[in-house]
Amino acid sequence: MSLAEAPPRDHAPAVRSLDFLDFLEPSNREEEWKFTPLERVNGLLEPVDTAVGIGWGSSSPYVTEVAIDDARLHASWTPTDRAGAVARGAATRAILIDIPKETVVDGSVIVDLKALGDVNYAHIEVVVGDFSSATVVIRHDVAADVLGNLVVQAGAESDVKVLSVMDGEATGRQMWQWHTIVGRNATSFGLSIALGGEVVRMVPSVEYSAPGGSAVMLGAFLADGSQYQEHRLFVDHAQPNCSSYVAYKGALAGGTAHTVWVGDVLVRRAATGIETYEVNRNLLLADGPRADSVPNLELETGDIVAAGHASATGRFDDEQLFYLQSRGIPERVARQLVVRGFFADVLSKISDAGLRSEILGRIEQRLGMESVGAVDEGDLNG
Amino acid sequence: MSVLKITDLHASIDTEAGTIEILRGVNLSIESGQIHAVMGPNGSGKSTLAYVIAGHPKYTVTSGSITLDGEDVLAMTVDERARAGLFLAMQYPVEIPGVSVSNFLRTSATAVRGEAPKLRTWIGEVKQAMKDLQMDPTFAERNVNEGFSGGEKKRHEILQMALLKPKFAVLDETDSGLDVDALKVVSEGVNAFRETSDAGTLLITHYTRILKYIKPDFVHVFVDGRIVESGGPELANVLEADGYERFTNASV
Numbered sequence: 001m002s003l004a005e006a007p008p009r010d011h012a013p014a015v016r017s018l019d020f021l022d023f024l025e026p027s028n029r030e031e032e033w034k035f036t037p038l039e040r041v042n043g044l045l046e047p048v049d050t051a052v053g054i055g056w057g058s059s060s061p062y063v064t065e066v067a068i069d070d071a072r073l074h075a076s077w078t079p080t081d082r083a084g085a086v087a088r089g090a091a092t093r094a095i096l097i098d099i100p101k102e103t104v105v106d107g108s109v110i111v112d113l114k115a116l117g118d119v120n121y122a123h124i125e126v127v128v129g130d131f132s133s134a135t136v137v138i139r140h141d142v143a144a145d146v147l148g149n150l151v152v153q154a155g156a157e158s159d160v161k162v163l164s165v166m167d168g169e170a171t172g173r174q175m176w177q178w179h180t181i182v183g184r185n186a187t188s189f190g191l192s193i194a195l196g197g198e199v200v201r202m203v204p205s206v207e208y209s210a211p212g213g214s215a216v217m218l219g220a221f222l223a224d225g226s227q228y229q230e231h232r233l234f235v236d237h238a239q240p241n242c243s244s245y246v247a248y249k250g251a252l253a254g255g256t257a258h259t260v261w262v263g264d265v266l267v268r269r270a271a272t273g274i275e276t277y278e279v280n281r282n283l284l285l286a287d288g289p290r291a292d293s294v295p296n297l298e299l300e301t302g303d304i305v306a307a308g309h310a311s312a313t314g315r316f317d318d319e320q321l322f323y324l325q326s327r328g329i330p331e332r333v334a335r336q337l338v339v340r341g342f343f344a345d346v347l348s349k350i351s352d353a354g355l356r357s358e359i360l361g362r363i364e365q366r367l368g369m370e371s372v373g374a375v376d377e378g379d380l381n382g
Numbered sequence: 383m384s385v386l387k388i389t390d391l392h393a394s395i396d397t398e399a400g401t402i403e404i405l406r407g408v409n410l411s412i413e414s415g416q417i418h419a420v421m422g423p424n425g426s427g428k429s430t431l432a433y434v435i436a437g438h439p440k441y442t443v444t445s446g447s448i449t450l451d452g453e454d455v456l457a458m459t460v461d462e463r464a465r466a467g468l469f470l471a472m473q474y475p476v477e478i479p480g481v482s483v484s485n486f487l488r489t490s491a492t493a494v495r496g497e498a499p500k501l502r503t504w505i506g507e508v509k510q511a512m513k514d515l516q517m518d519p520t521f522a523e524r525n526v527n528e529g530f531s532g533g534e535k536k537r538h539e540i541l542q543m544a545l546l547k548p549k550f551a552v553l554d555e556t557d558s559g560l561d562v563d564a565l566k567v568v569s570e571g572v573n574a575f576r577e578t579s580d581a582g583t584l585l586i587t588h589y590t591r592i593l594k595y596i597k598p599d600f601v602h603v604f605v606d607g608r609i610v611e612s613g614g615p616e617l618a619n620v621l622e623a624d625g626y627e628r629f630t631n632a633s634v
Binding site (some may be wrong): 130276317318319320322324325326327328329330331333337338340341342343344345 | 436437438439459460461463464465469470472475476477479480481485486489490493494525542546567
């Protein structure tokens with residue numbers, strides 16, 4: 001096959017639009033909506049009359065609310081899926097986290113989202129200027145339905161960390177597009193924690209606006225009961241000498257929970273000298289749940305440093321339990337060690353120790369492992 | 383002095399092809415300070431004996447008993463056995479991703495000793511034990527058994543034994559997969575542990591090679607799920623010269 005006649009790109013978004021009507025009616029026959037239980041997001045994929053803009057709170061001076069046509073927002077970004085278009089099309093306001101150039105922000109900029117109605121539309125932009133560094137934490141209120149878009153612009157040579165945390169109850173439907181634009185030699189880090197929500201559909205994407213950018217997208221998710229979670233990623237390499245690393249870890253605790261991870265990576269002809277790797281691992285803790293994992297790597301050039309992907313879904317390993325117990329460790333603590341170990345490489349990337357232990361505590365609470373505490377040794381005498 | 387006593391032990395495993403009896407009446411008594419070598423051909427059930435002592439859930443004990451100083455070991459969970467003073471150095475230790483060796487060792491020691499070891503003395507203790515086994519200090523930062531070579535896995539098992547200080551240690555083919563240098567180091571670790579702790583040791587092995595470095599007080603030939611002959615160290619020499627044939631033929 002000649003590269004001059006580029007084959008059709010299977011995984012790049014086919015439509016970009018602010019108008020939801022430009023997107024096909026979602027159907028399980030479309031790859032994009034193949035897994036989503038459409039009957040459970042019924043009515044959300046077209047505008048809802050009673051929907052409201054989302055509320056928010058933050059103590060950071062960098063966070064403001066602006067009109068959707070504010071000049072500081074990304075002028076040309078448009079949604080690539082219907083849920084994103086519904087939210088963007090209805091949005092009149094945006095939450096803007098604006099970090100001027102050459103600014104180092106200490107600590108985390110925390111934004112708490114607050115549902116103001118049954119259905120809430122959100123538009124959030126994180127704009128980090130050239131040579132700046134910042135960590136932004138978006139805490140989702142998952143008790144209501146939320147459709148939103150999160151756009152992150154990482155300026156040249158910037159260092160940007162964005163954490164999306166959904167750690168509430170298993171109610172509410174959450175559908176988000178999360179687009180990151182990585183500038184020249186910028187370092188972008190995204191971490192998606194998804195523990196709450198009845199139906200969660202996260203659609204993160206990464207593009208590079210100049211050479212030399214690096215993007216890391218990590219995820220930790222947990223589902224039980226009737227929860228549905230979908231993480232559908234797209235990394236678009238169109239610039240040379242960039243890198244991407246995607247790693248998502250999911251635990252399926254019980255019920256008829258269903259998780260889906262789709263990782264699409266497209267390396268275009270211009271993207272020479274790039275390096276990309278993506279991995280998804282799922283841990284099944286019970287017999288009922290189901291995990292789908294679909295990595296796709298599409299290479300239009302062979303002139304790259306490295307490209308790879310991996311995916312594995314496994315059951316809780318009784319041999320690990322036996323090994324730990326044979327060293328005197330009680331079963332409860334042994335299980336906790338294994339689950340902590342499973343999430344360790346992702347959660348260890350959360351630099352804020354308080355947030356890290358809060359999320360770990362939440363995971364353990366959801367797995368019925370509460371009260372063991374945050375110390376490594378655990379409560380062995382309990 | 384402690385005694386680990388195995389009496390007429392029968393155990394089976396459930397497979398797709400049905401239930402298979404593997405242990406067929408094992409009798410063995412080990413006292414503190416003694417080293418017993420159990421030697422047998424492949425498939426004789428000697429590793430099953432190790433697993434059953436430790437309490438692996440895939441085996442069912444159908445009759446017989448195991449007691450530690452009169453206490454019913456079979457009634458204990460896997461972790462209770464370890465806390466009672468039993469230790470199994472495994473032939474194929476599993477990887478535990480994301481759990482560091484240092485965290486694992488400290489969690490184990492806390493469990494077995496009943497309280498968290500004091501941090502300052504603990505670090506010194508671990509460093510010395512690792513040095514004795516010629517292990518690089520960075521080893522403690524790696525994840526349990528992840529990417530370990532065969533030799534590193536076995537050293538790690540012996541390291542745990544040295545730190546957990548069991549009353550009885552079962553070494554399941556600890557000599558397999560080791561080159562001569564690693565075998566010497568591991569053997570020295572076992573000998574040093576015995577000298578300082580007066581523990582009883584059950585050394586399960588296929589080969590006589592390790593008996594050059596670890597001197598057993600008793601040698602037992604294990605065939606078809608039971609001990610068919612017991613003797614002193616000289617029995618190992620007979621096996622070295624003649625192999626298991628005489629015993630396997632006798633049992634048919």
